[in-house]
Amino acid sequence: MTLRRKWEEKFFRVLTALVALLVVFVLAHILFTIVSKGASSLSWEILSQEPKGGFYMGGGGGILNAIAGSFYLAIGASILAFVVSLPVALFINIYLIRYHRLLIGVRFFLDVLWGIPSIVYGAFAFTIMIFFGLRNSLGAGIVTVGALIAPIMIRAMDEVLKTIPIGLQEASYSLGSTKTETAYKIFFKQALPGFATAVLLAFGRGIGDAASVLFTAGYTDHVPRNLSDPTATLPLSIFFQLGSPIEEVQNRAYAAAIVLTFIVLCISITARVLYRKK
Amino acid sequence: MSSVTAIPEISKDAAHFQVVPGEVPVLNIRNLNVRSKNAQILKNINLVVPKNKITVLLGPSGCGKTTLLKCMNRLTDLYSELKLDGSIEIDGEDILSGKFDITQIRQKMGLVMQRPFPLPMSIYDNIAYGLKIKGIRKKSIISEKVEKHLREVALWDEVKDRLKTSAQRLSIGQQQRLCLARGLAVEPEIILADEPTSALDPISSRVIEEEFLKLKDDYTIILVTHILRQAKRLADFVVFMYYGEIVEYGPASEIFENPKTDILKEYLRVGH
Numbered sequence: 001m002t003l004r005r006k007w008e009e010k011f012f013r014v015l016t017a018l019v020a021l022l023v024v025f026v027l028a029h030i031l032f033t034i035v036s037k038g039a040s041s042l043s044w045e046i047l048s049q050e051p052k053g054g055f056y057m058g059g060g061g062g063i064l065n066a067i068a069g070s071f072y073l074a075i076g077a078s079i080l081a082f083v084v085s086l087p088v089a090l091f092i093n094i095y096l097i098r099y100h101r102l103l104i105g106v107r108f109f110l111d112v113l114w115g116i117p118s119i120v121y122g123a124f125a126f127t128i129m130i131f132f133g134l135r136n137s138l139g140a141g142i143v144t145v146g147a148l149i150a151p152i153m154i155r156a157m158d159e160v161l162k163t164i165p166i167g168l169q170e171a172s173y174s175l176g177s178t179k180t181e182t183a184y185k186i187f188f189k190q191a192l193p194g195f196a197t198a199v200l201l202a203f204g205r206g207i208g209d210a211a212s213v214l215f216t217a218g219y220t221d222h223v224p225r226n227l228s229d230p231t232a233t234l235p236l237s238i239f240f241q242l243g244s245p246i247e248e249v250q251n252r253a254y255a256a257a258i259v260l261t262f263i264v265l266c267i268s269i270t271a272r273v274l275y276r277k278k
Numbered sequence: 279m280s281s282v283t284a285i286p287e288i289s290k291d292a293a294h295f296q297v298v299p300g301e302v303p304v305l306n307i308r309n310l311n312v313r314s315k316n317a318q319i320l321k322n323i324n325l326v327v328p329k330n331k332i333t334v335l336l337g338p339s340g341c342g343k344t345t346l347l348k349c350m351n352r353l354t355d356l357y358s359e360l361k362l363d364g365s366i367e368i369d370g371e372d373i374l375s376g377k378f379d380i381t382q383i384r385q386k387m388g389l390v391m392q393r394p395f396p397l398p399m400s401i402y403d404n405i406a407y408g409l410k411i412k413g414i415r416k417k418s419i420i421s422e423k424v425e426k427h428l429r430e431v432a433l434w435d436e437v438k439d440r441l442k443t444s445a446q447r448l449s450i451g452q453q454q455r456l457c458l459a460r461g462l463a464v465e466p467e468i469i470l471a472d473e474p475t476s477a478l479d480p481i482s483s484r485v486i487e488e489e490f491l492k493l494k495d496d497y498t499i500i501l502v503t504h505i506l507r508q509a510k511r512l513a514d515f516v517v518f519m520y521y522g523e524i525v526e527y528g529p530a531s532e533i534f535e536n537p538k539t540d541i542l543k544e545y546l547r548v549g550h
Contacts, residue, residue: 098358167395170353171457175408175464176385185407190398 034261038254046255051221058246063256066237068223070260073141073233074207080146081153081202086195089157090183093164107158113151119211121148126215136218139227144216145209149202156201160194161187193274200271204264210235234260301328304467304498305350310364312345312354312522319345321522323364327468327515332490332499334509334530337519338545343502346519347470350500351387352380368468385412388461388497390471394453396445397460401428401437404445404456408464427459431489451482458489462497469493471501475508487512506549510534518542 045062052061096103125144134140164187172182188195210233218230219240234256241253305327312320320342327333335343345354352373354360365372373383385408397404405424414420424441428434433455437448445456454474461469471490475483490499490512503509509516513530526533526542537543 098356100358165395166356167391167393168397169356170348170389170391171395171397171460173353173356174351174384174387174389174470175411175460176381177411178381181411186397192398 031261034254034257037251038256038258041248041251041255042258046252047259050223055221056240056244056249058248063232063234063237063252063259065221065223065232066234066256067259069138069217069220069231070207070234070263072138072224073145073213073217073231074203076138076142077145077149077206078153078199078203080142081150081206082199084146084150085153085157085198085202086188088154089161090187092154092158093161093187094179094183107155110151110155110158114155117211118148118209119214122212122215125212129216135228136216136230137228138217138224138231141213141217141231141233142227144212145206148209148212149206152205153198153202156198157191157195160191160198163194164190197271197275200267200274204267204271207267208235208260208264210239234263301331303327304329304368305500306365306367307350308365308367310346310349310362310366312342312349313361314359319360319522320349323524325517325524325527327498327500329498330494330496331514332494332501332512333515333517334513335500335502335517335519336506336509336513336545337504337525339504341519342522343504343519344472347472347500347502349374350468350470351384351389353389355380381411385464386466387468387470388458388464388466390454390458390461390469390474392473393477394450394457396448396453396456399445400442401445401448401456402441404460405463408460412464423463427463428456430462430493431455431459432485433459449482451478451485454478454482454486455489458486462493466497468498468500471499473502473504475503475505483508506546518545 043062045060047062047067048064049060049062050065051063052059055061092103092106096106121144125140125147129135129140168186168190169182172186177186213233213236217233219232219236220230221232222229224231238253238256238260241249241256244250244253303326305325307323307325307327310320310323311318323346335346337343345360348354349362350366350373354362362374364374366374368383368386371378371383373380397407399407402424405427406420409420409423414423425434425438428437433452436452437456445453448456454477458469458474469490475486478486487508490501493499494514501509501512510530513533516526516528516530516533517524518526518533520541525539526537533542534546537546
């Protein structure tokens, strides 16, 4: 090897290592910041109680409203998105597969939907709510977040279905299966581990999103009891507490951030493990 | 072309592809052409497949053997770029006419592919699947048939203690036999086999070949292969294809001992 090629090799190896280190450093720094600021405020009380009077001024209580609200919202939205995404993803891969151009168009359209900022979903849903005279509610939040995460879920499912070999499809049809049977009995089973990953990915995106629920789900100090109650969410809980001038309240925001990060991390890891098992 | 009873219209080139006297025709292909966007894959195919015999489609890679096989149960529907014309008659019904329920036509044919693709379910359910979509619900009948067809492909003794485990855990040779059994369970008339031993080791290949020799008592078998020795071991009739056309068709002994065309002579010479 010439000297130049040797240096080139060395330079890019060092560059790769540096970039990788930078990414790890940023993640570690985020975790360190929220843990160092929030750990002292993290207690059983904060996890298990609704905010009491003057909570945002340093009063007692916890963020149970936001934890429960976020779970309700994300689980509801994931179920809703799943109900829509499963047939769409199967339809794309069973029926549209013959129409190559249309297929590319539909995938592009879904990717565009994926890329739309969540505040746009929130604003869009809000205008609809105003039109129908609806209040902020858990139900409205679920629909909005469901719409936000459906394209993600569809494309994630689509990517899983794309990996199914054409031979399996041929095997299914040659046994006399209809398209519907092929979709729901063969493709669904084959793709199931990948679908679990897709749902968890979308769930993780849904639970962490603040902008789409800002106008739609509202905010409250209570755990919602039905779909028409407004609901608090962890991202908004963090937002409101961080806005407080009182340091104790700010630290509680970091405690909430620990909770949210922990949830998202657990979901990501579960999703990865499920995907590997496939 | 309109009358079913009329003698098939075939080009004069195709005259010697007619059924051999004394054989019962089961599948009748007339003037079949298959085109893709920029090529003609099959050219004017005329072929009569005799019942309870092994008909081997022989020829070099890319000559259209697999496409011809896939036309027979219309798996070509999956590929939008393929355009078919002509007719393929099974039991007097033209399956290309679009009048018939394609799922029922496909159940008349069991497909064995180059590589086995077990369904993502247990060994038992792989066989039961076809029965269930045929509308058979009674558990005792299903269990009975699962055993019968697993025995038919000599797999029963190997798997009888783990019928509920995933079929994807079987060895590839076992999977191929399972796929054959799965196809047989829907009680087809014809077995379509597309190079069924190409992914298998010699011993598993031999097992499959022996199965075919036994199965021809009950089924008509159409086997695609490019392995000359396999064709010689199994074939009753041979269809030699080259560049999308049938070059020669006849009883195996005639094709192998008395080839007429130069291209077949060359193929037989190189293949040895």
